Amino acid sequence: MTCIFGCDIFEGNRKSILVSENKNMSRLRQEILRAFLETGDILSGEGLSKRFGVSRSSIWKHIQGLRDQGYQILSCPKLGYRLVVRPDGLLPAEIRAGLSTKIIGKEILHFKEISSTNDLGLKLARQGYPEGTLIIAECQSCGRGRLGRSWISPEGGIYLSLILRPQASPDLVPFLILLAGVAVAKGIRKILNLPLLLKWPNDLLINGKKVSGILTEMEAELDKVNFTVVGIGINVNVRADQLPERPDYPAISLMVEMGREVDRRPLLQEILLAIEDGYLEFKAGNYTSILEAYRELDGILGKKAKIKTLQGVIEGEAEGIEKDGALRLRLSNGRVKRIRSGEVIL
Structure with a gap:
């Protein structure tokens, strides 16, 4: 069963292909980026080529790919590449x-x-x-x-x-x-x-x-x-x-x-x-x-609240959570109601 506390993305093989492409991008491109992040210095194309076992033209291709993603990478003649600006991405x-x-x-x-x-x-x-x-x-x-x-x-x-x-x-x-x-x-x-x-x-x-x-x-x-x-x-x-x-x-x-x-x-x-x-x-x-x-960090403790539940709206004062995570609500008649699921409105 599927339980939810609290449009399909891809269809058929297309999903598997896209996830695979995302993983493989590129692994090499991600590893090149990681090398820049770890060293913080100039990396030579030849050194990257030997490190990852690919041609220098392949390294250049992935450098271009990183540039297309917003990374500013300078080409330093006879030295290699230097990462100078990183975009606000979560790669x-x-x-x-x-x-x-x-x-x-x-x-x-x-x-x-x-x-x-x-x-x-x-x-x-x-x-x-x-x-x-x-x-x-x-x-x-x-x-x-x-x-x-x-x-x-x-x-x-x-x-x-x-x-x-x-x-x-x-x-x-x-x-x-x-x-x-x-x-x-x-x-x-x-x-x-x-x-x-x-x-x-x-x-x-x-x-x-x-x-x-x-x-x-x-x-x-x-x-x-x-x-x-x-x-x-x-x-x-x-x-x-x-x-x-x-x-x-x-x-x-x-x-x-x-x-x-x-x-x-x-x-x-x-x-x-x-x-x-x-x-x-x-x-x-x-x-x-x-x-x-x-x-x-409980932000509703001691506050008057309305709780929308499948059974209707319940009002009372929040007294915190119990040992099983349920919300403890003090009703106007003095009784305590345990809420397992619902939406709190302050």
């Missing part, structure tokens, strides 16, 4: 440079544009892609949020999905939602020092405005999760006029809040590292530490 080599994770980002697939990273993540998970596979896109044409809502995904944001294979029972999956939210919050707080808080179950707010959301989907048996796909969308360098207009639930981007563009690479790396830290706690059965981390 695999850029992400891996300095990333110290062991699980998350084991495989990275990057797309300039895709309909939905989660849709592709589900398909690749069924094909057996390994745990930690990261699918990332510069923009999405059909991004999805919880409850069937669309997620507006223009260029400049961070839109990613992670394939996880937790070997856990389905009732523990809510902890993955919580740890993902905590990881995004920690990453943004550490890199940008913004007062970001969590709104149960999966939204992240800055001064009451939504900056990020999480969609977790899984396929499972009755007693075992086969895999989960954790989708994360963050409004990073998104202009105010590109944000969705919902008077009852305003959105914001990190760029709008900071008054400047944000370097997405270190932010993404910090978030991925925080996800891995939380996921290792999850795999070790340390659910209490995940709950404690969430409670420290």
Whole structure:
């Protein structure tokens, strides 16, 4: 079964071909880029040719390919090539440079544009892609949020999905939602020092405005999760006029809040590292530490709230989350209601 907490991408062989092309680009081009990032100095065409076992003309072709992607690479006569300017892209080599994770980002697939990273993540998970596979896109044409809502995904944001294979029972999956939210919050707080808080179950707010959301989907048996796909969308360098207009639930981007563009690479790396830290706690059965981390960032604790559920709207005061991740709501009659799924409106 497929469970969702919270348009097809490619058809038939075309999907497999595009994923294969994305992986193979080029592996060589990504390795050349990684060599530039690691050395920070001039690299000779002859040296690159010997290092990767290809002709110098092939090296030149991939250098041109990197230039086409926005990398400014100078040709230094009789010396080689020097990387002088990097675009604000999230290519695999850029992400891996300095990333110290062991699980998350084991495989990275990057797309300039895709309909939905989660849709592709589900398909690749069924094909057996390994745990930690990261699918990332510069923009999405059909991004999805919880409850069937669309997620507006223009260029400049961070839109990613992670394939996880937790070997856990389905009732523990809510902890993955919580740890993902905590990881995004920690990453943004550490890199940008913004007062970001969590709104149960999966939204992240800055001064009451939504900056990020999480969609977790899984396929499972009755007693075992086969895999989960954790989708994360963050409004990073998104202009105010590109944000969705919902008077009852305003959105914001990190760029709008900071008054400047944000370097997405270190932010993404910090978030991925925080996800891995939380996921290792999850795999070790340390659910209490995940709950404690969430409670420290709980943005609705003690506030009056309306909860939209399938059964209707419930009003009360949020008293935090319980040990299974459910929201504890104090009703006007003094009774306590446990909410397992719903949308909080403050």
